[in-house]
Amino acid sequence: MADLTYRRLQKAVTDLAKEVAKGSEAIRSAAQWIDEEAQDTARVSEAIGGMGVDPDTVSETSELSKIMRGVSEAAIAYASAGDNTTKAAKAAYDQAHTTHNGIQEAYSRAPVDMSNLNREWLRQE
Template structure:
């Protein structure tokens, strides 16, 4: 991590948190849509059962409903985990801000030429 700057760290954690939050919302929306499909399929199964359609067809509809609801549960769990990870990324960003922002501010206010500073050997900055 020696090659990463504070600005890069903040940018990366922002991007990560935003991407994870967006992913969580998208997966949650798809899970909701899948649950609607399961409910519709369940209604269809009830209707075709009432009109005495082949019991194996009704059974297949009900099996499909069970599978759809299983996928919905898995997708909701994934969305929740993704939201938790997004919150962790936001916490990492806050930690970076708390621990490194003062250094970044001092660096910004410093009259030292940035190009010259980047040429300094790191070993020269270490204490003996």
């Protein structure tokens, strides 16, 4: 495995936050669509009830609407969890920036080629 560098960490965390945010938005859109379909199904249930359709069919249609609303609510909760993950990834990015950016800047400005520097030497006390 390649060494984890500050820049790789920045990119990985940023990519993760973007990917999770995109997924959360897709889930939220699907949940809204399911909710709209649940509302339509509830209206159909009321309409067929008024038309004298057998009670079992009306009841099943109404139950389907309730199930669809439950699915929509669960999907929205799942998307909210994704939002929390995005926030955590951004917080990790901010923390990495706070703790390591100064080191990265000093490393980038160093007039000496430090690419072959033995990191174990730096860890010695």
